[in-house]
Amino acid sequence: MTRYFTDEHEWIEVEGTSATVGITDYAQGQLGDIVFVETPEAGTVVTKGGDAAVVESVKAASDIYAPVSGTVSEGNAALADDPALVNSDPEGSGWVFKLTLNDPSELDGLMDAAAYQEFVDGL
């Protein structure tokens, strides 16, 4: 399993052609209290960099982009009742959706954990 990060503050953990996507701890800290997450339905086709989900804090709605292209296999149903999981465990149980990758080579341009940390430190 390998975890990658985007400069839009999503993470994607890949195992074979399956992947799980969420937002980073840095992102949840910036957003503040999450009160609603709109997860994509299974079967939704997403494209790299395109809208895939929406997280809403008390103040604002923010798009989550698909880190890579693929087909959504599952949205995190637990977020319907407990959207604050994105705050309390953003890179674990607060994941947002799972997808099947179209083209694993799209992962090549993403950051690893160390590179992402360096990116965040520079913000």
Add this chain to the structure above:
Amino acid sequence: MTHCAEPEIVSDTNNQTEQTLPLDGWHRALGARMVPFAGYSMPIQYEGIMAEHLWVRSHAGLFDVSHMGQVMITGPDADIALEALVPGDIAGLGEGRLRYSLLLNAGGGIMDDLMITRTPTGLYLVVNGAVKHADIAHLTASLPASLELNHLEDRALLALQGPEAVDALASIIPVVRDLVFMQANMFLWGEEPLWISRSGYTGEDGFEISVPAAHAERLASQLNALDMVKPIGLGARDSLRLEAGLPLYGHDLDETTSPVEGGLTFAIAKRRRADAGFPGAERILAELADGPARLRVGLSVEGRQPVREGAEIFAGSSPVGTITSGGFAPSVGAPVAMGYVTAGSAAPGTALEAEVRGKRIPLTVATLPFVPHRYVRKGAAK
């Protein structure tokens, strides 16, 4: 990840030109997240909007609202002159009393909402930060030359709000307990005169404190040192006022909305209705007599998905209005909103829908406020 809906409280000011306010360094030292608002760098939150909001409803929160305009008008018959610009009874305002009022344009639209206090020396106005320079230009152009208008830029403005606000402030200045809602007076804090009113923008009991800018940090620190007080950012200020059903200028009120449409008929004094001597009286009196075509209403939102400013409101397939404020209401535990709907859709209990990202969200017209006001009024047990 990026914002697809602008935070309601964050105005579209150019962040290259933000000015700083007297407490700027104080906020940063306390870990505030600063954002551009009304041309200033302002704290939107410290520990988090939800926790700050709930703290104010149960304890006492300290807000820096120094971006707001503080204006003193002095001279003969200033009250009568100001009545030409607002629909309120200013001549009948007793010393040490304040009143919510509205600056109206010739068409009866709202240029700003404001507080007017009669002090021993003149009329003290507090206006919205985002439009204060336009307000001052309008006042200067409209009031007779015999009056003097001073923009009190050397004063900061703090608000202390919540059920424990009175205990907090009285621990420093005991006699503030004598004020009741919408009363104000000068109080000495050591040697510094503070102008304090029992008023606010949260629906809670509380105070607004005008303090010389040079002493603002010392006062804020003294209040913040109390166990029951925490600093509160603009984010919670917005969610608190939304729950309290209080309109935000530039969002729920603007130059096109009249006081009647805005649900603010309480601000149109009886005597003023008879004299019709305020801007836009023709439109406003007609709306009072016949009812307005549209009305600001509260909206309960079904489910958990927030409905935000700009969303269109439908009754079946017919568009009937627009959301002007909306978000998650921490004390309600659900999203709430305010918006304008046509008169036929404005009755409490009316089932409507808002369209958000192509989906319809069920709404119900609700009686404002969403959270009961807890003002300490005259005659109430202290």
